Amino acid sequence: MRDAISLLELCAGSGKTVDIVLVNSAAGVSGRENVSQTVAAVIKKNNPAIFGIIGDFSSSAVDLLVFWQELISYYRDMLVMRTAPDSIRYLDLTEDEINDVKKNSAAFTRERLLYHIRLLEDAYITMQRSSNLKRVCAEMTLVRMTDDRLSETPDALLSRIAALEEKIAQGVFASPSPSVEAAGEPAEDKPESDSAAAENIPEPTPEKTHGSGTPIDFWNEVVKSVERSDIGLSFQLRRAKAVISGRRVTINVGDSFSESLINSPGNRDLIAKAISAAGDIPGITGSDISVTVSKEENSGDDPFEGL
Structure with a gap:
């Protein structure tokens, strides 16, 4: 309570309207909106937006480690949203924040969320050890999160397999339906003459050699x-x-x-x-x-x- 009163006095002394932006700035945190924009950039594979967001943090008073903790917390909320039937019970969020998490979490499989959380945790440890490389580490990690093909780890492969299974379940890889005539009737099978059938027989092709050796x-x-x-x-x-x-x-x-x-x-x-x-x-x-x-x-x- 004492910290909250001190923060309120600090905000009131600025002479500005006390809103969530001013409170986040005074407390030295990035705010939920910035974290949500970062996740949206990862979903859309928008690398320029990622570099811009991290660049803004590097030139501001906000500690990049604090932002990283908030990003991990956001991913935790998305994981809860994707795995718990009654997820709202485990989320200490406003209604707008819940809707935001629900919208972004819909773009992830559980496997990809766990893979991203592992990347975020590893990057957090690295940034703690090498404070001079925080920006580089953050940018490299977020770019890697936009495309699972950029990593060779089993977690990345599992994430890609889960995405493939989801597309198959949705019928993305379903075979095309048979072609029909313009009138809507199936095309009739017409017998081919022996000469025409002979012409359609493909000639055998020599086996291809794969490299010299x-x-x-x-x-x-x-x-x-x-x-x-x-x-x-x-x-x-x-x-x-x-x-x-x-x-x-x-x-x-x-x-x-x-x-x-x-x-x-x-x-x-x-x-x-x-x-x-x-x-x-x-x-x-x-x-x-x-x-x-x-x-x-x-x-x-x-x-x-x-x-």
Whole structure:
């Protein structure tokens, strides 16, 4: 109560109208509206807005750590809204704040909320240790939160899978309905003549080679070896093909997400170690491994693309 009276005297002494903006400024907090704008920028993948918001905080008297705590608290409120049937009981918010949280939380799955909270917590610890890097850490974290493909962690992959499952449940990936005639009647099947049918038979195409080298015939052993250390990585390798020329290894994948996951230095080193052991080929290092994207490896579009 004493702190509240002191804050009221401070606001009254300013000679301005005492409203929520003045109180937030006097207390050194960012305010709920700024936090909501930040979450909206993450939802819309609006990176310029994110840089602008963090830049404003860096040049103001508001401590970025205080704003970060409020952002984590906002994400907690959204998680409660998405998981608790009677969520209002656990939220100490006004009616307008509840409506705002409800609107923003509708854009998230539970998995993505938990993933973002983990990122926010890690960034908070980093900003506590390195006060000079608060702005950089905040900007990098928020940009990463706009696109789950920018992270290789299992939490990010789980978030993308949850988004994919939600789209499937909504029928986003449903097959198109059969075409009909202009009059609305199904097109009749017309028998083809033998000559026409022969013309429609596709000519066999030669098997495509994936890079220069010899296919690795012990690739399954490599995948099993990697699986003992990283299940997610082994899943991507199981869908890939690899060739070897000397000590140079080329791994062909079907999408950019698999490429980015396999291409990290730590994962390349793990794969190189597995190849050396399974193929009895000493001296292979992560720098000997290259990853290429070959659309032929995957007959359809990457189901994760755009999530």
